[in-house]
Amino acid sequence: MKPIIELTEVSFAYDIGPPALEHVSLAVAEGEFLGLVGPNGGGKSTLLKIVLGLLNPASGEVRVAGETPQAARIMIGYVPQYARFARDFPISVEETVLLGRLGTTRLLGGYGMADREVARRAMAETEVLELRRRPLGTLSGGQVQRVLVARALACDPRILILDEPTANIDLRGETEIFDLLKLLNRRMTIVVVSHDIGFISRYVTRVACLNRTLLCHQPVPIGLEVIERLYGMPVQRIPHGDACAMERKP
């Protein structure tokens, strides 16, 4: 079967600084739940933006469902890293989720019944329906992330891509998000960036490790040696609920 996401020998550099990605090859099969991990600055967000067609590789090839990333953009729901917004910007949960319909719907005359129905379903699935009239700025971090997942679902995607969706939320919020992703994985391919390799190992079907050049693929569970090779430093497991996280050894 053709992979749904396929990168072949992809390299990329920003205008300044060293290359962010060098000769990265990765194939994601339809239905996978892939965790993308690696050190800060390892190129994870850059890789996702290339898959989304927001950045073009300097060399190499990218195919999403057999098409260019730009052509396939409509199939992908995206939750960006640090989705910052002005806390006092007067937008409600429902309006935020409806933004996910942009690019899918014709906006002449505003959102239609079908748009509102898709948004309602997305909010129900992410359990934010009761919050729909609330201004986004009044929600907790975990609630905001669920709203952003609902927005990503509102384009009815085949692939869901999330960039550190749980970076600033507590373990309970993190567990809720990943339980939700597990359910969504029944009908869509998921790629999620996370720092917390121990935590995500309980959920994902495979971990890909990215450090600019090195990309190793590893079915879970993932061993300490692999993590140390990836991070280039000794690491230890630290208690983290019933899961574990990795921390640099002093």
Ligand code: ADP
């Ligand atoms: P990660 O998401 O793994 O932390 P990024 O993809 O954000 O890594 O960044 C990879 C490298 O590219 C880093 O060295 C970072 O400093 C650099 N970089 C990221 N965004 C830009 C940008 N807009 N302009 C210049 N350099 C950037």
Ligand code: MG
């Ligand atoms: Mg990043």
